[in-house]
Amino acid sequence: MSLPLYYFLAITAVYILMTWALYLPYRVAHLHFIVVANMAISGYFGGYAAINWNWPFLLILAVGLILGAVVAFIVSIAIGDAPTFAVVIVGFTFIYITKTVIENWEALGSTMGMFGIPMVNHVLLVAYLFVLVTGFFIYRFDNSRLGRAASAIFVNRELATSFGVNTKHLGMFLQTWAGAIGGATGVLYAFIMNSLFPDFFTFHIIGITMTMLFLGGYTTMWGPLLAAPVLWGLPLLLPQEVASWKMIIYGVLLIVILLVRPEGAITRQVAARVRSIVLRR
Amino acid sequence: MNRQNETILKVDDVYLSYGHVEALKGVSLEVKRGEIVVLVGANGAGKTSIMESILGVYQSRKGTVTFKDKNVTNLSADKIVRKGIYLVPEGRGVFASMTVIDNLLLGAHHNLKNAKAKLTYVYDLFPILSERRNQIAGTLSGGERQMLAIARALMSNPEMIMVDEPSIGLAPKIVSDIFKILKELNKEGYSILLSEQNVYKALKLSHRGYVLETGKVVLTGTSEELLINPEIRKAYLGA
């Protein structure tokens, strides 16, 4: 496989997963950027464990996933039922703290970055297996009673409470799950790139994944799945001079879609129509 | 076993405030098993606040709420719903972007095992919902939405339903239909706590009533008594 194709596919998987990590808490209207911090923490942990302790890739992946879940779970005890703005602020704060700690931590390469994370076989395969498994469970969730309850919370939290939905527990569950995805994706990213830079885990990735979520459509899991390869792939095809304006292009696209199609490209109606066409075959 | 006259719900000296606004100032009331009890009062009297307090939506309330002889005051709303109370909220609370069937299944959040049987039961009661089951709830008429909200409550397998101002925004004919349905449900054994500003129709339907003014019960009695009470006639019945 050619190197550009390899990176295209690998980073597409990373963006699909990170956008799903945003998608899940957003099911209950939580824009939970802490997943970016989870990605950084588990990614750096994974790089360190591989370089210094020679831990095998799959073990690191598992530990990175658990680490992400544990961090997100502890935070969710405080903000599992918080209003959206509080969740956003906690997320930003967490990213900022994480970045500051990494930048001042010699052993993690500080501002220079971490290099020499070993190459391992089958990273791409593992990444897409993880996409598959994650997608399967999100699909199951979305079509379960909890998914229905989440949709109710999204529209009206108080009303959902009065119908007996435990909004706090559901919020904690989704935040923890998203943290686990963020953590595992951080490890995958570390082994795809073989190096890490603290600057990556900031507004850069927030901007990209948010665009993917809202452009693709936040009401179904299919939006992120489609938007990630398109939005990440398109700038690669553009001439270098245009592609360097990528973030601005993303920003403009985001504003345009919010104005003309607030639920994003793939809405529930679109998904339902596609499903009925596919099932008829 | 005759369980009539047994108190199913008892609200004792409940206070609730939203920040500086004192919405409930020591409300006490009870509902006996098999009764329809109506709360009447103007806008802002505290009818919705009472219902939401009973459900435990606001943990900040003071006083005690007893349901089926158990003190449920400190339980969260999801636990109280499991005990068998369900709210049909003011304005119906139908999720417009979800299908009719998804709205119904939301009612069975804690009762999914029996959802199939319950669906058959509510479709039987409300054939129109069966016809519209795969439609987006936003396409229903006001009366159909009210039926959906009541049907959703029944999906949870409640013993008592609280219906908050069902007549709002509905034509008189539809209001009569809805009240007929409530009467039917009551005959089937559901205890009902109703709030209404349509005082005449509500008193005709119910067994007993409480009159609320600015967060306090100012009058209570059987519906017959209240219907002939001069103050009520003057304030609410335009006589």
Ligand SMILES: Nc1ncnc2c1ncn2[C@@H]1O[C@H](COP(=O)(O)OP(=O)(O)O)[C@@H](O)[C@H]1O
């Ligand atoms: N969420 C809220 N925040 C602040 N005040 C509220 C809120 N809900 C109700 N109130 C106030 O509490 C009082 C009782 O309201 P409510 O229970 O809705 O009355 P009703 O249902 O009888 O119209 C009113 O003064 C109302 O303005």
Ligand SMILES: [Mg+2]
């Ligand atoms: Mg009200």
